[in-house]
Amino acid sequence: MKTIKTLREKKNTAILLIHCPDKQGILATVTEFLNKNKGNIIYLDQHVDRQEKIFYMRVEWELDGFAIPADKIGEYFETLIAAPLQMNWKLYFSDDTPRMALFVSKMPHCLFDILARYTAGEWDVEIPVIVSNHETLKPVAERFGIDFQYFPINRENKAEQEKAEFDLLKKYNIDFVVLARYMQILSEDFVKKYPNKIINIHHSFLPAFAGAKPYHAAHERGVKIIGATSHYVTSELDAGPIIEQDVTRCSHVDTVQKLVRKGRDLEKIVLSQAVYKHLQRKILVFKNRTVVFN
Amino acid sequence: MKTIKTLREKKNTAILLIHCPDKQGILATVTEFLNKNKGNIIYLDQHVDRQEKIFYMRVEWELDGFAIPADKIGEYFETLIAAPLQMNWKLYFSDDTPRMALFVSKMPHCLFDILARYTAGEWDVEIPVIVSNHETLKPVAERFGIDFQYFPINRENKAEQEKAEFDLLKKYNIDFVVLARYMQILSEDFVKKYPNKIINIHHSFLPAFAGAKPYHAAHERGVKIIGATSHYVTSELDAGPIIEQDVTRCSHVDTVQKLVRKGRDLEKIVLSQAVYKHLQRKILVFKNRTVVFN
């Protein structure tokens, strides 16, 4: 179905995400390294957490004309810049399209939102497979021409099914997983295989109303605003690094059913915005918090 | 594709939308009429515009057990209540599912959002046909199994093509039209056939940036917030009664392209919220303004 004119223009660029102990001159050192080697910087954002004394940076430059061959950039950067400055860094290339697996259950709104953006070419991503613990959304996957794999899960088969899911993701060379209202808790083992690579949407303004039935809890508490939170999944439920949040007003006239309906619009937009930031390699995680570059 | 479990439960109800000159006792008169005839009210909202001296009301009651047969309610209400009080009123039945035509051009985001809700059963609506002045989105219509009709429009053929479109809408018994980023101005003649029955989404916070290229204009003006506006179409461009608006923050780092991207999410949600209110018969129009009941 990828017949719609693409919305993006790909430039051939390299992206560095860096964090390290702050000290004088890091920014100058990195930009000099790129400038001297004829790297035309098209994006630079940096942040210093002065309390933690950590320097964060995202820089993107054109590979066209860059003096160091793409497959040597990592080695040179490590040797000349990163090692002396004790940097943690990751290097990405804009022409490596990330491969994403979608995990869903029965609710279709986040799934549709993601598949619409995918089909419309809003995102630079491949989605080869949809995984589910229910068969409900199989027709949606079929409509969009994406492999749908059904893994019913119960207490007995969970470890075995997760093993099969993991093998499937391996087979498809999946880079990261998006839980699009997947109503099944992943085991710690599974989560550990994808550190900061599983994005979840929780249907509340975390840390309020973590766990099950947040709209019921919000209604019971009588809040005047409800929210949704996208975060990386960690072994602690709904406690991973927050990527994006948004809220909307509610009032005494809103029943739980109305909160659920209002919440759906929040959930899909907040999840998709988080996925978009992830795809752009604009997120760094440190101490269970994210730095999300502009 | 309507295979997903429906989200709504239909109740068999009647809905009255009323406006009239305000005077003492209107509310009591209407509620008495329903109560005496054993109509169990499940929704009532009213508003008095004290400046214009106009009374507005939306009331919904269960037909089950109501003493007046459904096909006589209009006649009885007119004779007993509406005529003496000079009321404008409309009567709807919840089991009459509205029929909607979608007009699109090249951009798919609003189309996808609407079709996703339709397919997921979020809305009580039928969408038998999609009309377009471009062939770009035909594959989307096909995927969702909806008739797609292509009407290329230029200065010469516009009147003739609109005639053909109107005949098509007639054939499909269309109740109202949604312009889902339809980039072609409808003629006054066409608009007059559907008073307060054509819903448009304009990609700005109206009345700012009416007309073409609002994101370019917003960028040029250096605003710090952008918006989207859904409204009923009238013969004056972008000047019809506003149904819903929403906004999002932007800043000096946002290029026109980024505004366009941010705006897409606003546009689709604002348009769909307006359509939802229209489907629920919660909108009254008076003097080019809307009353949107809760």
Place this chain on the structure above:
Amino acid sequence: MKTIKTLREKKNTAILLIHCPDKQGILATVTEFLNKNKGNIIYLDQHVDRQEKIFYMRVEWELDGFAIPADKIGEYFETLIAAPLQMNWKLYFSDDTPRMALFVSKMPHCLFDILARYTAGEWDVEIPVIVSNHETLKPVAERFGIDFQYFPINRENKAEQEKAEFDLLKKYNIDFVVLARYMQILSEDFVKKYPNKIINIHHSFLPAFAGAKPYHAAHERGVKIIGATSHYVTSELDAGPIIEQDVTRCSHVDTVQKLVRKGRDLEKIVLSQAVYKHLQRKILVFKNRTVVFN
């Protein structure tokens, strides 16, 4: 300092706040009662919680021309309407100006916001006294010509000091209390003397980050939005009925100090909006939740 031209025009009205078990015809009964007695209704809002089966209503009408004398309205209403329908109701008169006591500690932003509105005549209220457990804000009280009473509180003297505070409030005929960033927990005894009559501002989006140091906790958790919550005080800390909430965006660049600064603007507006609703008698409390009329 009340020299600035007043912003409000007082009308001589009566206000009824009602809640009772829902049944057919309540609304018609109440409006008929007012209409028959020549009460010109200038505001009416009602809500039915269909899950709890409770009817809520706020109605305001002009006393001018009303057939029942003001001092008899309560008696007549109870006998003729309320008793048969098992109504809980409260009757207010717009010319009874509520009397408010302000409790503060060291932070002046909420105090200033309230005194500015008071002085500007935004609100129909009297503020005869400011109570504090610190002397810091005494100069502010003096500038605005309001009695400032200092009650230092420690574990030993708390009961005794609260007794003295209560006597002071009695002396001043105080109707309700506003805790404008008062950093001292009130005893259960004290709270029980003012049921739904003590309004607090908590500097977080409750129920997230209840208790001490919410901005530190929000920073630690890495949230992308912070909030403020105004609520009636109950004996359980930060758990009373929520009146109003608002939020603002934050990001990784915001230190705790910046969150505190951003939060101040939220806190003062959210608290003042809650006080305004309370002054207008637009709030009903049921089962630890509020109905806040429009």
Place this chain on the structure above:
Amino acid sequence: MKTIKTLREKKNTAILLIHCPDKQGILATVTEFLNKNKGNIIYLDQHVDRQEKIFYMRVEWELDGFAIPADKIGEYFETLIAAPLQMNWKLYFSDDTPRMALFVSKMPHCLFDILARYTAGEWDVEIPVIVSNHETLKPVAERFGIDFQYFPINRENKAEQEKAEFDLLKKYNIDFVVLARYMQILSEDFVKKYPNKIINIHHSFLPAFAGAKPYHAAHERGVKIIGATSHYVTSELDAGPIIEQDVTRCSHVDTVQKLVRKGRDLEKIVLSQAVYKHLQRKILVFKNRTVVFN
């Protein structure tokens, strides 16, 4: 009245605001200059407008230990860095407290909000004088111990009165002017004396509803959101560079009077946020748009 414990801690720093044609290496050049001279950078934010090919930067560093004496920094920077790179730059020192004049008419809410922050020590500013074309707010100025100067203005005396105002501002060494709902249009001559140094608050979401009576116009148009806009004053009315905007929801129940009331809270917060950004020297203006650093 400056008796309340100050909220800020002043550091002795220098601030550079820079914009210039973009080319490779500017960022590295500036940071090297500071690093080599032992300037400990505590804030750095930069932005490249790739469409206009303009580089923007704000950098702040500690003067303590900096090798170049404060009074020579400008000269050295111009010679060594700015001239070769065709930079526009401004240098500020954090221990130079800006001096602000307030212009008001009859409405007190913005005035109170600013004086409250001033008195509470939220801002690093001096406010020696309040100018008004009405005497209404004189008591407020007196309460806060600030000189109040009354300049009634009509068509005949306008030029003369503005001359007198200008002389007064000179006498008080005023750096910038804040129009806190000053309801009198400044002449082009006056405006030109303070380029990007007069901050206004307009009570609408500009460019919608420029000019007089924006709340009436918003009500008439039936918008669902109202806003407020702070901007630098230019000779074209309500058309200067926008600094900050914010919005709030409204609906058909809101009369013009209610919009005015809701708007007041927006206006005061939006104006104060703009003033705060200005005080922090975080605003650059280019081509009638602002760059507002974080």
